[in-house]
Structure formats: C-alpha cells, structure tokens
Amino acid sequence: MTTLGITGGIGSGKSTVAALLGEKLRVRIVSADDEARRLMVEDEELRTALIERFGADTFLEDGSLNRAELATRVFGDPEEVEALNAIVHPAVREELGKSIRQAEKDGIDLFAYEAALIYEIGANDLVDAVLLVDAPLELRINRVMQRDGSTRSEVVARMSNQISSDVLRARADFVIDNDGDLAALQDSVDSLYRSILDK
Numbered sequence: 646m647t648t649l650g651i652t653g654g655i656g657s658g659k660s661t662v663a664a665l666l667g668e669k670l671r672v673r674i675v676s677a678d679d680e681a682r683r684l685m686v687e688d689e690e691l692r693t694a695l696i697e698r699f700g701a702d703t704f705l706e707d708g709s710l711n712r713a714e715l716a717t718r719v720f721g722d723p724e725e726v727e728a729l730n731a732i733v734h735p736a737v738r739e740e741l742g743k744s745i746r747q748a749e750k751d752g753i754d755l756f757a758y759e760a761a762l763i764y765e766i767g768a769n770d771l772v773d774a775v776l777l778v779d780a781p782l783e784l785r786i787n788r789v790m791q792r793d794g795s796t797r798s799e800v801v802a803r804m805s806n807q808i809s810s811d812v813l814r815a816r817a818d819f820v821i822d823n824d825g826d827l828a829a830l831q832d833s834v835d836s837l838y839r840s841i842l843d844k
C-alpha cells in the first residue's frame with residue numbers, strides 16, 4: 646500500500662483532487678477536517694480537554710460541537726488558536742496512524758489523506774509522499790468566493806495564516822497545478838495515480 650498526503654492552500658482544489666482519486670479502485674480517502682470534527686465529538690479525552698480549556702459552552706446540549714462559540718473564542722487570537730491546535734492536532738495525528746493501519750488490513754492500494762495542514766500536524770512523517778495541489782492566488786480567491794459565498798477580504802483573511810505556496814512547493818514530492826478546467830484536473834489526477842501505482 647502507498648500512503649499519500651494531499652495538501653494545498655484554501656481554494657487550490659485539494660478536496661476536488663481527493664474526490665477524483667477516491668473514484669479509483671482500492672483507494673481510500675480520509676479528510677483531516679472530517680476526522681477532526683468527528684473526534685471532537687466522539688473522543689472523550691479530547692472533549693474533556695476542550696471543555697477544560699474553552700469552557701462547557703464548547704458543546705451544545707445535544708453533545709455536538711458548538712462551532713460558532715469555538716470560532717468566536719479563537720478567531721483572530723493566535724494564542725487561542727495555538728491552544729486549540731495543541732489539543733486537537735495530536736489526536737488527529739494519532740487517528741491518522743490508526744486509519745493507515747486499518748487501510749493496510751483492508752487491502753487498500755492507495756491511502757490518501759487530505760489535509761490543509763499536513764506539516765503542522767506532522768502528518769508528513771506518516772505518509773510515503775506528499776502531493777501539493779496548487780493554483781494561482783487570484784484563481785484560488787475567486788474559487789473560494791464562489792464556493793462559499795464569501796467576500797474577497799474574508800477569503801484573503803483565511804489565507805493569511807497558511808504556509809506560502811513557494812514553501813509548500815519546495816517540500817512536496819508531487820505537485821498538481823490546478824490552473825485549468827476540471828477535465829485538465831482529471832487528466833493530472835489520472836497520470837499521478839498511474840505513476841504512483843506503477844512504482
């Protein structure tokens with residue numbers, strides 16, 4: 646089994662690439678975002694740590710995460726963001742290890758982990774290679790504005806604390822330049838898939 650991390654800045658197209666790869670046979674895709682969301686609700690230790698640090702309002706009465714409350718607490722405050730990450734990231738990383746072992750047992754050929762933050766959580770050490778999906782900044786901004794109905798300044802603010810494209814490109818093992826249409830992206834995914842599994 647080959648394990649691949651898929652990363653990229655917001656709007657680069659990494660979720661789209663993950664979805665296209667996921668259509669192939671014996672490929673398993675895990676999303677770090679989905680995993681973090683699930684763990685924050687299901688993992689008792691994580692819940693307790695979050696409540697201790699951010700208060701009982703972190704969760705709603707039905708046990709679901711109070712995303713709005715948590716976002717208000719940490720937004721624009723680097724210290725609070727760091728505290729949240731210090732609680733959530735180790736749990737997410739540990740879960741990635743488990744998912745990889747499970748995929749191996751299940752006879753998966755390619756396990757791909759889609760995450761905006763690969764290096765920040767140390768997920769790069771757990772996978773064989775990292776794929777960066779990249780696109781010119783303006784295109785990324787426009788895609789996110791369209792996808793989320795956000796304003797330009799909201800998108801730019803969300804981009805501001807992400808690692809720059811240049812640094813990500815230097816660290817990645819594979820790069821897909823997602824600056825064409827969806828058919829072009831499909832071609833890039835197909836050839837990447839072939840080159841990974843031909844190895």
Ligand code: ADP
Nearest residue numbers: 655656657658659660661788792825826827830
């Ligand atoms: P990310 O997960 O990196 O934030 P997404 O995969 O969600 O990015 O892509 C951002 C938006 O751009 C989505 O609405 C997606 O459908 C669209 N998109 C991605 N790649 C292309 C492309 N090559 N052509 C047209 N639209 C695209």
